[in-house]
Amino acid sequence: MIDVADDTAVEPATTGGPVGRAKRRLTDLAIDVVLTVFGLLMVLPLIMLVANAFKAPQELLAWPPTLIPTKPTTENITAVLGDTPLLTWIFNSFTFATLSAIAISATSAIAGYLLAKFPSRTMNVLFAIVLATAIVPFEVYMIPLYFQAQQLGLLNSLPGILLGYLVMSFGIFLVRQNVIHTIPDELLEAARIDGAGELWIFWHVVLPLLRSALGALFVLAFFQAWTAFAWPLIVLSTAQNYTIEVGLALFQTGFTVDLGRLSAASAIVLVPSVTLFVLLRRNFVEGVASTGLKE
Amino acid sequence: MLKRKLWLFSLVAILPVMAIFAYVRVYPIYEVLRLSLHKWDILSRNKPFIGLANFAELLRDSLFRTALINTSIIAFGVLFITVPLALVIAALIHHRTRSRFASFYETSVFIPHVVSLVPAAMAWKWIFDAQLGPLNALLGVFGVAPKAWLFDPVLSIVSVIILCSWQALGFAVLIYLVGFKNLPRSLFEASKLDGASGIQQFWYVAVPLLKPITLYVSVATLVSAFNVYAQVYVLASDAQGAPGRQVRVLVLDMLENTFRNYRVGYAASEAVVLLVIVLILTAIQFSLLREKGTR
Numbered sequence: 001m002i003d004v005a006d007d008t009a010v011e012p013a014t015t016g017g018p019v020g021r022a023k024r025r026l027t028d029l030a031i032d033v034v035l036t037v038f039g040l041l042m043v044l045p046l047i048m049l050v051a052n053a054f055k056a057p058q059e060l061l062a063w064p065p066t067l068i069p070t071k072p073t074t075e076n077i078t079a080v081l082g083d084t085p086l087l088t089w090i091f092n093s094f095t096f097a098t099l100s101a102i103a104i105s106a107t108s109a110i111a112g113y114l115l116a117k118f119p120s121r122t123m124n125v126l127f128a129i130v131l132a133t134a135i136v137p138f139e140v141y142m143i144p145l146y147f148q149a150q151q152l153g154l155l156n157s158l159p160g161i162l163l164g165y166l167v168m169s170f171g172i173f174l175v176r177q178n179v180i181h182t183i184p185d186e187l188l189e190a191a192r193i194d195g196a197g198e199l200w201i202f203w204h205v206v207l208p209l210l211r212s213a214l215g216a217l218f219v220l221a222f223f224q225a226w227t228a229f230a231w232p233l234i235v236l237s238t239a240q241n242y243t244i245e246v247g248l249a250l251f252q253t254g255f256t257v258d259l260g261r262l263s264a265a266s267a268i269v270l271v272p273s274v275t276l277f278v279l280l281r282r283n284f285v286e287g288v289a290s291t292g293l294k295e
Numbered sequence: 296m297l298k299r300k301l302w303l304f305s306l307v308a309i310l311p312v313m314a315i316f317a318y319v320r321v322y323p324i325y326e327v328l329r330l331s332l333h334k335w336d337i338l339s340r341n342k343p344f345i346g347l348a349n350f351a352e353l354l355r356d357s358l359f360r361t362a363l364i365n366t367s368i369i370a371f372g373v374l375f376i377t378v379p380l381a382l383v384i385a386a387l388i389h390h391r392t393r394s395r396f397a398s399f400y401e402t403s404v405f406i407p408h409v410v411s412l413v414p415a416a417m418a419w420k421w422i423f424d425a426q427l428g429p430l431n432a433l434l435g436v437f438g439v440a441p442k443a444w445l446f447d448p449v450l451s452i453v454s455v456i457i458l459c460s461w462q463a464l465g466f467a468v469l470i471y472l473v474g475f476k477n478l479p480r481s482l483f484e485a486s487k488l489d490g491a492s493g494i495q496q497f498w499y500v501a502v503p504l505l506k507p508i509t510l511y512v513s514v515a516t517l518v519s520a521f522n523v524y525a526q527v528y529v530l531a532s533d534a535q536g537a538p539g540r541q542v543r544v545l546v547l548d549m550l551e552n553t554f555r556n557y558r559v560g561y562a563a564s565e566a567v568v569l570l571v572i573v574l575i576l577t578a579i580q581f582s583l584l585r586e587k588g589t590r
Contacts, residue, residue: 027493028390028391028394031387031390031391032391032394032396034387035384035387035388035391035396035400036396036399036400038384038400038404039399039400039403039404040403042403042404042406042407042461042464043403043406043407045407045415045418045419045422045461046406046407046410046415046418048418048421048422048429049414049417049418049421052421060427061427065427065428065429065432107312107315107316110308110309110312111309111312111313111316114305114308114309115309118301118302118304118305120302120305122306123305123309126309126313129316129321130316133316133320133321133324135573135574135577136320136324136570136573137518137519137521137522137569137570137573138522139522139524139546139549139566139569140324140327140566140567140569140570140573141320141323141324141326141327141566142323142566143327143330143549143553143559143562143563143566144322144323144324144326144327144330144563145319145323146553147326147559148318148319148322148323163319164319166315166319167312167315167316167319167320169320192297198301198304198308223409226411227409227411227412229412229413229524229525229528230524230525230546230550233528234550234554244411244413245411245412245413245525248411248413248414248417249413249525249528249529252413252417252529259421259427262417263417263418263421265414266413266414266417266418267414269411269413269414270410270411270414270415273409273410273411274406274410277405277406277409277410278402281402281405284409285401285405285469288466288469288470289469289470289472289473
């Protein structure tokens, strides 16, 4: 009995009397159990990874694997922090993701607003180009972009990886839709009649109204850069410049690496990304949800 | 007069953004199309035009064919696991929106989608590990003989599908949740008066109404799965001198042709094939949407 779109909690007693109510409660309980088990299964791989980070080598070999370390040790963590520039990688990723999110928010805000509120034939053409390129996955044009970075002398540098993450077609689209829905033309006209300049209007009228859309976009862009893999992998070439994803992926291929250290390194990386996600969850969900609303 | 001033302002203001956009999006896309018709081996200075010769060679290239087949199997495998599962999970979560644990359900399903890809893939690499992995331990309980998940040609693809589905599920669930929230309540009340059970409502009311969402989620899942790379990279790389079997996928083949064989033009033609696949999928989505007359 899966009652989908109707919320039973609103009017529980309308159907069936006490027997029906008991049955409903039982169904809800069953669904709760299913969802809880499923949710735990989804995060179980990550929990076990963190558990492994605190296990001594003997325990890692134990069969079957334990969920909670019997003799927790921080040896793996100190070892991995000593062996690799892990904290540098995290810092690099953080800088890269933040700068990318700023660039994407700024370019999307400007272009989205102009495309929405200054209709002309040129703008229509530009918007068509933005929409058309939105379909093309990054992997398709990654290789020519690599040679552009090479020409600019930006290989193996932060500006080099940023080059691929300065704009987001979807971001421009998102802001444009938001401007159309939330900012009436009359508001802009009124400001103009009051003698406000265009830059003043953008900064003091438009941006404040776009705050929540831009917040969602910022978080979306941040996580996009934070989890970028193929592009930083081909652009970066020395350990000091690696982002965390690239650093870890290459680190795990080393011969001296054992499971404990690998798990420790992974766990150290997971903690900030999960924390960030839990903190910014609302924004993020909003951002992703709006990707599905291409009307 | 004022109109003209505004038009001029909008053009001047959008110019910097569009210049960046053209340089990092439009130009590389154009380049990839151009290069695919040329022979360019990095080392040689000249890039002769060779028409469709690269594509003709792709048809005979057994490595490329393997990559195309593997990638397609992975993409459709992820699709067939993710979309139905996401629909059911989203229905259950939506039904329990008022539950105290609702945000736990949502977050736990979504976390795999946002955590850094490489650490998450490493957790799964351990799970699939033939000797140490909990998956074989679990199967052992049911009397199933241990399997070499990451080495067997078929099982290694299954492993990639499982990992990618685990990551893709959260996105699909989230989009479906938005869809469920936007369904008209009146229809459900009407069907309830007609005596429809919860499962009947789900199957005969919600699922047909959610068709546009299903179409969008399916295409988005397929497109991102066709670009699979990091997961394969991590699962195959060797930790402790035990290399997994490299599952050849399109992006991997493309990067190998560029950076190992120095055949950029040839790699570009592979990128174009990837682009064509994505365009076909998108075209199918739009034509089906139009056919239905929804949205």
